[in-house]
Amino acid sequence: MHFGHPKTIINTRRTSVAEEVLQLALHNGQAGLESILLYFESKLCSSDDYTFLLRELGNRSKVELAKGIFQTVINKGYGNNVYAFSALISAFGRSGYCDEAIKVFDSMKNYGLRPNLVTYNVVIDACTKGGVDFKRVVEIFDKMLRRGVQALLGKWVWKFASEKRSWWKEVMCNVNNLDPNSLLIGNNCSARASWIWRGVRFPRLFALSNNKRGKVAEFRMNSNSGWVWDIQMRRNLVDWEVEQWLQLISLLNNTNLSLLEENCWIWLGNGEGCFSAKSCITKFYDQEGNDGEEGIWDRHVWAGVVPPRVEVFVWQVAHQRVAVKDELLKRSVTGIDHLLCPMCGKCEESISHMFLHCEVVWFLWFRFLRVCNVSFVVLKKMIDFLISWDDLVPGSTIWKFIPRAVLWSVWKCGNEITFQKIKVDSAMLFFLTRFRTATWFGVRFKNVKVLLDSLIGDLKLADSNRRQKKGCSLHTKWVPPLEDFLKLNFDWAMAKGWDKGGIGGLIRDDRGLLLGSFSEKIGDGPTILVELMAINRSLNLIEEVGSSPRQRIILESDSTTALKWIKNPDLCTPLFQTLVIGVATNV
Numbered sequence: 001m002h003f004g005h006p007k008t009i010i011n012t013r014r015t016s017v018a019e020e021v022l023q024l025a026l027h028n029g030q031a032g033l034e035s036i037l038l039y040f041e042s043k044l045c046s047s048d049d050y051t052f053l054l055r056e057l058g059n060r061s062k063v064e065l066a067k068g069i070f071q072t073v074i075n076k077g078y079g080n081n082v083y084a085f086s087a088l089i090s091a092f093g094r095s096g097y098c099d100e101a102i103k104v105f106d107s108m109k110n111y112g113l114r115p116n117l118v119t120y121n122v123v124i125d126a127c128t129k130g131g132v133d134f135k136r137v138v139e140i141f142d143k144m145l146r147r148g149v150q151a152l153l154g155k156w157v158w159k160f161a162s163e164k165r166s167w168w169k170e171v172m173c174n175v176n177n178l179d180p181n182s183l184l185i186g187n188n189c190s191a192r193a194s195w196i197w198r199g200v201r202f203p204r205l206f207a208l209s210n211n212k213r214g215k216v217a218e219f220r221m222n223s224n225s226g227w228v229w230d231i232q233m234r235r236n237l238v239d240w241e242v243e244q245w246l247q248l249i250s251l252l253n254n255t256n257l258s259l260l261e262e263n264c265w266i267w268l269g270n271g272e273g274c275f276s277a278k279s280c281i282t283k284f285y286d287q288e289g290n291d292g293e294e295g296i297w298d299r300h301v302w303a304g305v306v307p308p309r310v311e312v313f314v315w316q317v318a319h320q321r322v323a324v325k326d327e328l329l330k331r332s333v334t335g336i337d338h339l340l341c342p343m344c345g346k347c348e349e350s351i352s353h354m355f356l357h358c359e360v361v362w363f364l365w366f367r368f369l370r371v372c373n374v375s376f377v378v379l380k381k382m383i384d385f386l387i388s389w390d391d392l393v394p395g396s397t398i399w400k401f402i403p404r405a406v407l408w409s410v411w412k413c414g415n416e417i418t419f420q421k422i423k424v425d426s427a428m429l430f431f432l433t434r435f436r437t438a439t440w441f442g443v444r445f446k447n448v449k450v451l452l453d454s455l456i457g458d459l460k461l462a463d464s465n466r467r468q469k470k471g472c473s474l475h476t477k478w479v480p481p482l483e484d485f486l487k488l489n490f491d492w493a494m495a496k497g498w499d500k501g502g503i504g505g506l507i508r509d510d511r512g513l514l515l516g517s518f519s520e521k522i523g524d525g526p527t528i529l530v531e532l533m534a535i536n537r538s539l540n541l542i543e544e545v546g547s548s549p550r551q552r553i554i555l556e557s558d559s560t561t562a563l564k565w566i567k568n569p570d571l572c573t574p575l576f577q578t579l580v581i582g583v584a585t586n587v
């Protein structure tokens, strides 16, 4: 189930004219329909309008009107789509005209249309109203499955399981060659039928079970005090498996078996015993911590500030749906050599550890909190953490980008450590997180004119700039690098005829202290060569200055071609390849 997912936006592409036509048609009835449609023909422009009319008339059981409109749109060539047909089928179905509904359904192929999910849903719903030849329904159902339209199965499987003697059960049994009576416990219902046991609640225990296809009766054993559950496993259970085991047993012990009653599922979310998405949502928001606030997901997860893939990721983290090691183990993934967190190497890797409590990660959070001079405690649940974080610095926009950038960067970093066997580098992690925060902010607020580099250096610039009026000047002053970084700026110049030029550069630390510089004349040559020479000279300068191993260096320059070549010497033209490879090995 997808709690907190973005809400589906209902298609409202119809024009306001369509609403007007609907009101007029309802008011005037069948007699005036033709003239109304004629009058509005030029204004009702799309098939969306007509589909809307058909659907609305269907909902009001105005079948004759719907039929009239359908005929008009078919003649005009607008209605030649699946939605118009589905809307008419639904209109017939709702009013109990099942044969008509099936007739429209059958006529689709004459128009070269293939029924889709919506069509199957309405036609089968129409059939459930009764009066339709049972064999015909089974045929439609069967065809749907053979065409690979399976999304509706969930709905019908539920009906199948929860309704004892229903029409649905007959259809399902017929299609699948099942005997409806075989579902009585007394008739030894097979565990194979139980997808809950197999896939959803206890996949690990199912994997370890000695008897995967056994019937319920085979898991019972008679003892002096009546019968008890007897489930055999392949081996002894480890700690976390025991936890699942206890859950399973307590679930079973709370269940009473009866030899007379038929097996069925009952939804406890509402009084009716039958599942509905609405009652499920209501139940979810009534649970602890959800406070009936559907809006929290929209506000704090689907906030629309960072790229969609990052928002999806944040949503997964908040729902414990990220493949960290302890989650993988629960899903029986093999090949995990150890469970320790890749960042600190001290604790087991779980979602709350990896993103909140790990000392490396918490230090990262702490550094951001220090930027804004706020204090904070770690909360247990990620969504609570996000809610509190977002409200911590009121009025700041860039602040909301930070936790998303932290989660994403930590995840990327953890993967790099695991798969590329590199060492954790907290200064680099801090830098990358700021880099992402600033970049995402820049993408989201294009009208805020702050240089990316300045923003990385001082995230608070974002908010002060947003408050200023538009059209303010760019920050062009030099921005110091972060702690533990050195920044090397270099540039070059070349006269028009490529006959004389010069290169220069300087290196400074986070306090802006000048550590070294160079400024040299060079001879003639193309500009790209000068760029490369400037870089080469800069690297020599770094060596001269001698940085400590924990200091990282940021190279700042406009020479994008040269930097691209250094990253990938294969792209370079052969003429400069030796020089580029020389520089690349130096980096």
Ligand SMILES: [Zn+2]
Pocket (backbone or CB within 6 Å): 341, 342, 343, 344, 345, 346, 347, 353, 354, 358, 359, 360
């Ligand atoms: Zn850790």
